[in-house]
Amino acid sequence: MGEFWGGLWDFATAYWWLIFFVGPAAGGVAKAIERSAKRRHERRLEIIRAKAEAKGIVVRPTVGDLTARDGSTASGSASPSATDADDADASVRTRIERLFAAHDDLTHRWLEYELDVAKLIAFPAMSDGRQPLTAAFLRAKKIADGLRPPSADARVTASDLAAYRDAVTDAEVAFDLAERDARRQRDHSFSEVERRRLDTAKQLLNVAVDDAATPAERRTAYERVRAELDGLIAVSDAAMDRLAQRAALQLPPTAPPAAS
Structure with a gap:
């Protein structure tokens, strides 16, 4: 045993330089x-x-790719993949319908300002595209409108659905910010003279839809509302037409001409 260790020691002493080759090789x-x-x-x-x-x-197949590739449904019994595809399709349709409902509700909230002259007078910033927050909402709504699928059964990709969902959310947030700012501002951005014109328009608007007023008074009030708001706030023709219809509904029915 001593001879073995002695020989190993002699070898190591004589060939110690091999470590420079063996070490890197081992590494x-x-x-x-x-x-x-x-x-x-x-x-x-x-x-x-x-x-x-x-x-x-x-x-979870890609939306719209719901056809069985192996033709296993020809016998009339749905394959597992077809069943899963139907479930995925129904889930996507439900999501689209919910987004449609949120989108339609947003449009309705916006039209309440666009078509209601009283609201436009009370919160004029909502009709002013020069207001930064109102302009931001209009841009966001335009994007959401452009990304809206034609129907809940439309074939859309997951990325298109995600883009539409994000656009609707962005438009909702933008509307809330614009509405909050418009309610805070009210008529504060107008001069004293312009505020008096708005107050006059409010009073005339009440007369235009008041069933206690005469037809002539309502007609005159309607025309003066238009004149007071002209160049002051942006009122759409649709809003004025709606106001005219409301005023006309208050008018008494015209008696049929007497028979000769």
Whole structure:
């Protein structure tokens, strides 16, 4: 045993310089093994991801791609993939319908200002596209309108649906900000003379829809409301037409001409 260790010592003493070659070589081998293990691990992860994506395509197919590729539904019984596709399609349709409801509600809230002259007089900033927050809402609504699918049964991709959802949300937030600012401002941005014109328009508006006023008084009040607001706030023709209809509904029915 002593001779073995003695011989090993003599070898190490005589060939100690080999360490400069053996050491790096051993380190290189270790690094190569590590790199190989890392590549195997990455390949396993890629395989796992590929399998997961493939499973996702089967269970949650792309919206609109609902036709069975193997024709297994020809016998009349739905295949598992077709059933999953139907469920996915129904889920997407439900989401679109909910977005439609939110979008329509937003449009209704906006039209309450666009078509109601009384609200426009009370909160003129909502009809003023020069107001930054109002302009931001109008831009956001235009984007949402452009991204809206033609129907709840329309074939849309997941990315298109996400874009429409985000656009509706952005428009809702923009409207809330614009409405809050308009209610805060009221007529504060107008001069004293302009405020008096707004007050006059409010009083005339009440007369225009007052069933206690005569037809002539309502007609005159309607015309003066238009004149007072001209150049002061933006009132759409649709809003004035709606006001004219309200005033006309108050008029007594015309008696039929007497028979000769």
